[in-house]
Amino acid sequence: MAKITFHQPDGSLDVVEPPPGTSIMRAALGHPVKGIIGECGGNLMCATCHVFVREEFVDGLPPISEDEEDMLECTSEPRDERRSRLTCKILADVDFDLVEVDIPRTQTF
Amino acid sequence: MSTVIVGSGQAGLQVAATLRQNGYDGRIVLIGDEPSLPYQRPPLSKKYLLGAVDEAELLLRPATYYAENAIELRTGESVVSIDRRGATATTSSCESIDWENLVIATGARPRTLGIPGEDLTGVFTLRLLTDAAVIAERLPSVTDVVIVGGGFVGLELASGFLDLGFRTTLLSGSHRLMDRAVSPEVSTHFATHYVDRRLDLHLGARVTEFLGEDGRVMGIRTADGRIFDGQFVVVGAGVVPNVELAAEAGLDVDNGIVVDSSLRTSDDRIFAIGDCARFPSIHAGMPWRLESVQNATDQANHVAAEILSGTRREYADLPWFWSDQKNLKLQIAGLAANPHRTAVLGDPHTNKFSVAVFRDDRLVAVESVNKPADYQAARRVLGRKMILSYDRVTAPGFELTSAKE
Numbered sequence: 245m246a247k248i249t250f251h252q253p254d255g256s257l258d259v260v261e262p263p264p265g266t267s268i269m270r271a272a273l274g275h276p277v278k279g280i281i282g283e284c285g286g287n288l289m290c291a292t293c294h295v296f297v298r299e300e301f302v303d304g305l306p307p308i309s310e311d312e313e314d315m316l317e318c319t320s321e322p323r324d325e326r327r328s329r330l331t332c333k334i335l336a337d338v339d340f341d342l343v344e345v346d347i348p349r350t351q352t353f
Numbered sequence: 354m355s356t357v358i359v360g361s362g363q364a365g366l367q368v369a370a371t372l373r374q375n376g377y378d379g380r381i382v383l384i385g386d387e388p389s390l391p392y393q394r395p396p397l398s399k400k401y402l403l404g405a406v407d408e409a410e411l412l413l414r415p416a417t418y419y420a421e422n423a424i425e426l427r428t429g430e431s432v433v434s435i436d437r438r439g440a441t442a443t444t445s446s447c448e449s450i451d452w453e454n455l456v457i458a459t460g461a462r463p464r465t466l467g468i469p470g471e472d473l474t475g476v477f478t479l480r481l482l483t484d485a486a487v488i489a490e491r492l493p494s495v496t497d498v499v500i501v502g503g504g505f506v507g508l509e510l511a512s513g514f515l516d517l518g519f520r521t522t523l524l525s526g527s528h529r530l531m532d533r534a535v536s537p538e539v540s541t542h543f544a545t546h547y548v549d550r551r552l553d554l555h556l557g558a559r560v561t562e563f564l565g566e567d568g569r570v571m572g573i574r575t576a577d578g579r580i581f582d583g584q585f586v587v588v589g590a591g592v593v594p595n596v597e598l599a600a601e602a603g604l605d606v607d608n609g610i611v612v613d614s615s616l617r618t619s620d621d622r623i624f625a626i627g628d629c630a631r632f633p634s635i636h637a638g639m640p641w642r643l644e645s646v647q648n649a650t651d652q653a654n655h656v657a658a659e660i661l662s663g664t665r666r667e668y669a670d671l672p673w674f675w676s677d678q679k680n681l682k683l684q685i686a687g688l689a690a691n692p693h694r695t696a697v698l699g700d701p702h703t704n705k706f707s708v709a710v711f712r713d714d715r716l717v718a719v720e721s722v723n724k725p726a727d728y729q730a731a732r733r734v735l736g737r738k739m740i741l742s743y744d745r746v747t748a749p750g751f752e753l754t755s756a757k758e
Contacts (some may be wrong), residue, residue, distance in 0.1 A: 274415040276374055283394040283650050285413075289675040289684060290647075291729060311682075311725060318729035318754060338577070353671065353736030 246336035249344040251298075257301035265338060267291035268331035268345070286332035291315045292352060294346035296327040305329065306328045306339050323350035355378025355658060357442050357450055359432045359598065361385025363394065363561060363646055364627030366413050367653030368456050369424045374534035375661055381424045382450055384442075387433035389482055395646060397485040398509040399677055403516060407484065413579070435602035437620055454622055454660050455531075455612060457599055458653070461592035461628040461644060466501075470563025475570035477584045478505060488587065495519060499573060499583035501560050503530040505676045506589035508543065512678040515550050521542070522581060523552055524573065526559040533591075534674065535685070536695045536708045539720050546681060546704075555581075592644060594629040607631060609642040614667040617657055624659070628654035633667050637690040637716070647673045671736045680704065686727035687718030687735045696747045699724065706732075710744050716741040719753065730754040 248271055249302075250258040258278075261272035272280035272293070281292035288311045297305065308316070312330050316323050334340065356372060358365045361383050369383045386393065392411040402405045414428045419426040424705045433447045448652040463478035465471055477488050500507045503525030514521045521562070529540035530547075547554055563586065564572040573581045605611040605619040609631030614626050616632060627649040634641035651670040655744040659665065676686040681704075689710040699706035710718040719731035730753040734741065739758050745751065 273413075274418055276370065276418075278374060281650075283647060284675065285395060285646070286679065287395075287675070288725075289677075290673075305745045314725035315729055318733055320733075353733050 246334070246341050247343075250295075251282075251344065251346045252278065253347060253349050262336045264336055266336045268295070268334050269345070270332075271336065273332070277347070280331065281351045282332060283353070284332075288312055288315055288330060288332065291319050291330060292333045294319045294321065294348055294351060295329055295331050295351065296324050296348065297329050298344040298346065299327065301340070301343045301345075302327060304340060305334060305343070309333070314335045319348075320352055328348075354536070355450075355452050356381050356454045356456065357432075357452035358456045358458060359442065360460055360595075360627070360629075361387070361391045361426065361428070362458060362460050362627065362649065363391075363413070364460075364649035364653045365456065365458035366391040367650050368458070368657050370414070370422075370653050371657035372660060373422045373424060373635055375657065377657075377661055379453070382427065382452075383419075383424055384427045384430055384444060386429065386445075387481060387483070388424070388429045390414070390428065393646075394480075395484075397482065398479055398506050400604075402484050402489055402510070402513050404489070411482065432598060435598060435623075437602055437623070440622070452622075454624070456656055457618070457623065457625040457629065458627045458631045458649075459595035459598060461594045464586065464593050466560060466590055468560065468562055469559055470565055470570065471561050471588075473565040473570040475584050476563055476588060478588050479510070480592070488738065491585065492517065495585050496524070497583070497585065499524065499581060499586045500589065501586060502589035502591070503527060503556070503589060504589055505531060505534065507549070507587075509676060510587055510589065510677055511547060511552055512550075512681075515547075515552060518525075521552055522555070522583070523547070524555050524558040524560055524575065524581065528557045528559070528612070530556070531676075535683070535720050536689065536692070536710060538695060538697055538701070538708045539683070539722060542701050542706075542722060543678075543683075544680060552625060579728070592628065592675055594631075594642060596629060599625060599629075611640075611742070615659060615665045616652055616668050617659075617665075618706045624656045626656055632668065634672075634688065634690075635667070636672055636688040639690065641688070641690065642754045643688075644673055645672065645674050671732060673732060680723075682723050682725070684725060685718060686721075686728055686731035687716075689718040692717070694743055696743060698746070699725065700740045709743075709745075709753075711743050711746075714742050716743075717744055719746070727753050732757065 270283040284290035559576040562574040610625035694711040705723040707721040721728040
């Protein structure tokens with residue numbers, strides 16, 4: 245089973261093992277994990293599921309689509325060129341088995 | 354301590370979720386009259402009808418979430434009356450539930466046209482999952498569709514039906530598409546796009562009657578006397594807010610449940626949020642009612658914070674909207690109420706552009722077509738209350754994405 249470790253800004257951890265095919269965003273909402281909002285429901289329309297992927301997991305994820313790229317251009321907490329991702333289209337078992345992410349301090353303006 | 358939430362849509366669910374996530378330890382009862390668990394409505398007119406997502410994927414939270422978070426979810430039940438003196442709510446199963454805080458999030462229902470033939474078989478509306486399921490079930494036998502209404506829902510349906518290969522006709526009473534939501538520039542762009550996709554589009558075609566035979570719809574008559582064939586008709590003519598429960602409880606209603614800037618009704622202990630609430634909008638500069646996911650979610654979060662802190666703050670979150678229509682991704686930040694001027698940013702012929710909307714020479718909204726970066730930048734600029742004039746936005750070299758205070 246895939247495993248996601250969410251690191252909160254205060255250093256606390258949430259570990260979620262979601263069913264296959266679940267996006268990181270939906271896994272966070274169902275747990276629930278603080279700091280992931282997913283307001284648009286997973287349509288790359290709101291950028292409120294922004295995370296910083298931990299360095300060792302960055303290259304294992306699927307590439308950033310044009311739409312994700314555009315939305316990442318202007319996130320609430322400034323983008324990290326290498327580690328920033330929107331999590332609504334990254335799926336457990338499909339795109340990763342193991343991932344660790346840092347949750348930003350803010351998701352909205 | 355107890356909070357009762359009437360309505361389990363996007364707004365109602367979010368109040369419960371945010372309360373619990375932020376340490377509320379009182380009782381939370383979430384009551385919804387639909388049979389299903391709380392779900393997302395936006396995909397109903399898009400991916401769901403195309404068969405690209407199923408019911409499970411629409412759910413806002415997994416089924417296990419409610420018990421795990423001590424949220425008492427009642428599906429298929431409604432609140433039939435509110436007793437303000439006794440601070441209780443009575444449900445359709447005759448249960449009386451005490452509340453300390455009450456949140457009304459009853460949403461809205463499709464507006465009826467009030468014309469003959471509306472109840473004929475073959476005339477559909479779309480609001481609920483059950484509505485979408487009925488339409489989806491009929492689609493395999495459909496070849497021709499008529500859509501009444503040129504707003505978001507009508508166009509999203511048109512986009513999907515064209516994709517499914519149906520001969521699709523759209524009758525809009527208004528002379529331009531999405532006229533309540535976007536500038537004329539965007540309306541025109543969408544109309545051109547849809548005509549290119551072979552939508553049989555009729556603007557200014559006000560429907561006056563559905564014509565039937567043996568109880569089934571066969572045609573549609575418009576105000577100018579034309580008759581269109583149609584045996585499968587979907588009406589998307591806007592919504593009316595569900596205010597009856599509030600009105601019967603003696604709360605003020607006027608095109609929505611009237612609330613103050615902290616989203617409280619005329620009874621301090623009772624909030625109203627989402628599609629059903631009319632609130633003093635700082636972005637519109639007047640009382641306004643918004644039908645959107647953003648409004649439902651942000652108002653819910655605001656109310657949860659009010660309940661948790663016992664304070665009274667002004668709700669001021671920036672409105673935003675989206676509509677996904679195949680090759681047209683429309684994203685709007687801000688509220689273009691009573692605009693006095695617009696400026697097109699970029700070239701519409703590239704199918705990637707934005708329209709900046711000004712009121713009193715101040716940027717108040719940005720409508721982006723396939724330009725997510727402009728939209729995101731607009732959310733930042735407008736969310737931070739930056740003041741941008743028409744001259745500044747239209748000056749050579751200006752980019753929303755790099756706008757500074």
